[in-house]
Amino acid sequence: MTSTNATAPAKLPAGDIPWNHYRMQKKLSDHIVDVIIWLLLAAIVVIITYPIWFILIASVSDQNAVNLGKVTLLPVGFNWDGYREIFADTRIWDGYRNTIVYSVVGTALNMLVTLPAAFALSRKELGKVRRVVLFFFSLTMFVSGGMIPTYLLFKSLGLVDNWLVFILPSAVNVYNLIIARSFFETAVPEELFDSAKVDGMSYGGYFLKIVLPLSSAVIAVVALYYFVAHWNEFFTGLMYINDDSRKPLQNVLQAILLSNQTGAEGSASLDAAAQQELADKIKYGVIFVSSLPLLVIYPFLQKYFNKGVLLGAVKG
Template sequence: MVKQSFGDKLFGFVVHALLVLVLIAVLYPLLFVAVASISDPGKVVNGEIWLWPEDITFRGYEKVFRNGDILNGYANTIVYTLLGTAVNLVLTVCAAYPLSRKELYGRGVVTALFVFTMFFSGGLIPTYLLVKKLGMVNTMWALIIPNAVAVWNIVIMRTFFQQSVPAEIQESAYMDGCSNVQTLLRIVLPLSLPILAVMTLFYSVAHWNSFFGALIYLTDRDKYPLQLILREILIQSNMKDMVETSEESLAKSVMEAESIKYAVIIIANLPVLMLYPFLQRYFVKGLVIGAVKG
């Protein structure tokens, strides 16, 4: 053990104190939303809820699960996330693996063209016109195909293939008669589970939280993802189907609306909150890989 000086101890104390403050700032909003979702909405509106629930009630959750739009949006989001993530992973691997091979002629030019699209794009209007021309407007493919691959994720995966998969193993596979596809499927991918987990997390969270594409391209309400329904509830205050305004006073309707909002936020974010702890170490490793020049 190295004896620490007073300055080292003071520095450590300050760092830990700042980290605790950051932790509180991050966790308290989550805790407040969870507590507010099961507390009496009247006390939530009046600002009486801080850390502990008061007069516990699950009325907000009951109304959420009785609402067909929310359940349909939840199912749509699951489909968009699973299918979109699968397409993302396949295309990212198909782009990153060839770019990681030194024998690929012109890979630097191809990489430069890919990176160029990170800084310059056609813009929203040309993209919409292209999607419309392809007949994908008001279909789920409008949410998947335009975002089928992310250049930054290609760079991260390419760097992983170059640094973490020994070239000697791949050369041995070639000597044993494996083709490029067989080498990728039998050698490279089994050794690349960490980066695949990182890409799965990146893409799935992006699909789960996405609402702008659905707002632009979708017109049928039965195809809306959950985030678009949540946007209507939080921003547009569209509570017609969940609040019984014909029999209840306006004040009670507002209180129920608040309870429903917090319940929907919890339901919408629960899958991501449950998934992230299991992939957190891979997430950090992915950031480190992306920061290394390949």
């Protein structure tokens, strides 16, 4: 008599296919496609990362070798002369300090203004009013007062040679506002607001206690956009800041680069080649020094960045 206690293989739910079974079922054409995909991904990684790597190795290489095309994957004639010259200038530490302050304080103010405004514009209760407000916001992306009227306005407000010129005029970026509004409008279920309203929660409580905790992705994206914009700020310091102690990093690096370039052009013939080589090293070093903090920060925000861009830009 056949035993009925024999253990039968467990059945997987529909749609759950073991990975080993899936690998056994793959055909030769599937393996070829996988190889092509991996090669394309590797090529994209190389295309993106090689320029950064080249700038790094060129900044510590002999510039004659760089000019002759001998520097490709590894440094040639390794030395730190360019970075030594950059960091020997005390102005760079003032520039780093200023840029960090402007970026952190500016980003905090940006988020404090942008997120509530985006949430308000995402609410359907405002009706046609929100479209009118958004239209005037969007109009500033295409129409501006011009350089001279803007300078006169900032001067009359006391923002010339004032560090607040980096903070207040850029308190809201309309592009980031639209991204955040689209996210709140499409990614946060309206049923959550209905439940909150039943519990007697106000709009402010709903925004702070429910919407913001669910919006970490778009918050990271918008914050990164704002931080990068503040970190790369160059034109504002060039136009409105005359005091060297208040200039951001980008303006300081430009001053260091120009001073060394001018020194190379005005030096005697015997020293001209050496001065020019040092100026070229500083040129590459300046690019890497200004980009390094962002390269360090971005990997920690990458997963939020990718998710936030996809969720926040689905609908306009």
